[in-house]
Amino acid sequence: MRLATAADEILPQKDPRVQSNPAYLVVILLSRVVTRLGSLEAINPKVIENLFAADLGYLQDFYNRINSSESRQITITCPHCQQAFSMEPERAGEF
DSSP states (O other): OBOOOHHHHHGGGGSHHHHHOGGGHHHHHHHHHOOOOTTOSOOOHHHHHTSOHHHHHHHHHHHHHHHOOSOOOEEEEOTTTOOEEEEOOOOOSBO
């Protein structure tokens, strides 16, 4: 999955399927940002529609985590001196 662009979040709202059923937004959005899914060659809305609910939920959660603007502070413990400290990991462009 890659980070979402503004277009990824705006353009699906013009889709007639989203306009008639706002819950469909997640299907269009994930089909735009998921770059690889197992051995599938292409990701499209039909692929996302056919996921199990648990798998769709996982992808939604992952999307929210990597695209969130909230601080992602994590606590790290040095393996040598056992000193604990907090840091925010760098964001990568693709996960």
